[in-house]
Amino acid sequence: MTARTLYDKLWDAHVVADFGEGEALLYIDRQLVHEVSSPQAFRALRENGRALRRPATHLAVADHAVPTRSRDTIIDPLARAQVAELAGNAAQFGMPYLPLDSPGQGVVHVVGPESGLTLPGITLVCGDSHTTTHGAFGALAFGIGASECGTVMAAQCLRQMRAKTMRVTLTGELSPWVSAKDVALALIAQIGALGAAGHAVEYTGPSVTAMSMAARMTLCNMTIEAGGRIGLIAPDDTTFAFLRDRKLAPRGTMWGRAVDHWRTLATDADAVFDREVTFDLGDIAPHVTWGTTPDEAAPITANVPDPAKANTASARRHAEKALAYMALAPGTSIEAIAIDRVFIGSCTNGRIEDLRAAAAIARGRRVAPGVTAIVVPGSTATRAAAEVEGLDRVFTDAGFEWRHAGCSMCVAMNDDRLSPGERCASTSNRNFEGRQGAGGRTHLMSPAMAAAAGIAGHLIDVRRLMA
Numbered sequence: 083m084t085a086r087t088l089y090d091k092l093w094d095a096h097v098v099a100d101f102g103e104g105e106a107l108l109y110i111d112r113q114l115v116h117e118v119s120s121p122q123a124f125r126a127l128r129e130n131g132r133a134l135r136r137p138a139t140h141l142a143v144a145d146h147a148v149p150t151r152s153r154d155t156i157i158d159p160l161a162r163a164q165v166a167e168l169a170g171n172a173a174q175f176g177m178p179y180l181p182l183d184s185p186g187q188g189v190v191h192v193v194g195p196e197s198g199l200t201l202p203g204i205t206l207v208c209g210d211s212h213t214t215t216h217g218a219f220g221a222l223a224f225g226i227g228a229s230e231c232g233t234v235m236a237a238q239c240l241r242q243m244r245a246k247t248m249r250v251t252l253t254g255e256l257s258p259w260v261s262a263k264d265v266a267l268a269l270i271a272q273i274g275a276l277g278a279a280g281h282a283v284e285y286t287g288p289s290v291t292a293m294s295m296a297a298r299m300t301l302c303n304m305t306i307e308a309g310g311r312i313g314l315i316a317p318d319d320t321t322f323a324f325l326r327d328r329k330l331a332p333r334g335t336m337w338g339r340a341v342d343h344w345r346t347l348a349t350d351a352d353a354v355f356d357r358e359v360t361f362d363l364g365d366i367a368p369h370v371t372w373g374t375t376p377d378e379a380a381p382i383t384a385n386v387p388d389p390a391k392a393n394t395a396s397a398r399r400h401a402e403k404a405l406a407y408m409a410l411a412p413g414t415s416i417e418a419i420a421i422d423r424v425f426i427g428s429c430t431n432g433r434i435e436d437l438r439a440a441a442a443i444a445r446g447r448r449v450a451p452g453v454t455a456i457v458v459p460g461s462t463a464t465r466a467a468a469e470v471e472g473l474d475r476v477f478t479d480a481g482f483e484w485r486h487a488g489c490s491m492c493v494a495m496n497d498d499r500l501s502p503g504e505r506c507a508s509t510s511n512r513n514f515e516g517r518q519g520a521g522g523r524t525h526l527m528s529p530a531m532a533a534a535a536g537i538a539g540h541l542i543d544v545r546r547l548m549a
């Protein structure tokens with residue numbers, strides 16, 4: 083048998099019908115469902131008199147529109163209606179649903195792994211582009227469109243085109259205060275916001291083996307910001323240790339059998355990828371974005387680039403427009419950029435490890451005058467775990483607000499958003515115009531860097547703050 087990649091093995095194991103030329107009908111094992119992308123799917127089921135084919139394989143949870151100050155009221159009427167509609171649809175169709183006051187609630191991409199719904203070797207979909215996150219477990223996980231969500235609900239299958247394969251080999255050791263977020267931003271800056279388009283990316287190499295599951299999820303989460311719909315990491319002992327005893331993970335003798343199977347998923351030694359990229363982590367400095375796409379990122383030690391020096395005319399035009407929107411002049415020291423807001427959270431960086439990294443900076447310090455900083459755990463369970471460790475007190479003592487779980491200020495679909503002209507140090511994944519609120523200006527960075535910016539009142543090299 084020819085040597086196969088992890089992606090090939092996951093794909094082959096789920097083909098129900100092969101249509102040729104790379105197109106197949108795939109069996110879908112799990113679907114995560116949130117309030118923004120699911121209404122159309124439920125409506126289609128209703129209109130066609132369909133039921134869920136396998137109700138227990140879905141998990142619905144509201145995250146985008148939920149309030150994070152308190153759970154009592156949702157101010158925005160659209161957000162309130164969306165959350166109510168999801169609860170109603172789940173009840174009508176018998177879909178497992180985690181209500182707002184459930185200890186399991188949170189951002190879908192944090193809840194999946196936490197609950198053990200996300201497992202190696204499965205296919206997992208969600209009407210959400212950051213479904214790439216779950217590939218960190220060796221699951222074939224990808225975002226789908228609103229109508230496809232309904233197809234999966236009714237048929238448990240989906241027609242898909244096979245992707246090309248790309249291997250990203252990471253070597254070298256990260257310096258102190260440099261994290262997986264910096265790796266993702268540096269990598270995307272190098273290959274471009276469409277650099278992985280059409281490819282299933284597999285991250286591998288000694289530096290990936292050394293990463294925690296949280297770091298791996300951050301990396302896979304950001305794959306979509308390089309245009310790749312799939313980001314994969316072969317499951318290993320770190321993966322198994324994370325999943326053991328999770329609520330929905332296999333138990334008893336099934337656990338051992340599952341692990342034996344999961345170990346066979348790794349890419350074969352002589353498998354060939356369509357593309358290979360190697361990246362050394364040793365030289366990476368903390369990165370921040372200066373523009374309005376995730377690939378417009380630079381080391382914190384750099385200056386805002388001059389659009390006139392861009393390689394192509396279109397890159398120049400984009401950079402000029404981005405700098406105008408961001409109200410930045412070429413040549414400005416990035417560290418001199420003053421901020422109004424800090425957002426620590428999201429499915430990229432809202433896990434307990436991320437909160438610990440930010441708390442290590444916040445401990446014993448104060449948020450700069452004039453800056454509003456919020457910490458939003460990725461899930462209610464993460465919030466509870468952080469409180470057991472006393473992280474909430476570290477943050478509130480330092481002047482950060484401690485919120486309930488949700489997408490919050492990652493996306494302006496709830497009560498948390500920037501006002502026009504406000505500038506935010508954010509641990510989320512997208513810096514598009516208006517992403518955090520109309521006219522808001524986003525700088526993407528790691529949790530440690532965002533906390534440091536909150537303390538300093540401007541973007542700052544966290545290594546300098548902590549020296």
Ligand SMILES: CC(C)[C@H](C(=O)O)[C@@H](O)C(=O)O
Pocket residue numbers: 118119146209210211212225493
């Ligand atoms: C609202 C949702 C469909 C969207 C996505 O697809 O990713 C959101 O989660 C985002 O991060 O932009």
Ligand code: SF4
Pocket residue numbers: 145146189190191210212428429430488489492493510511
């Ligand atoms: S936290 Fe942000 S990126 Fe993640 S699912 Fe929510 S809106 Fe999308």
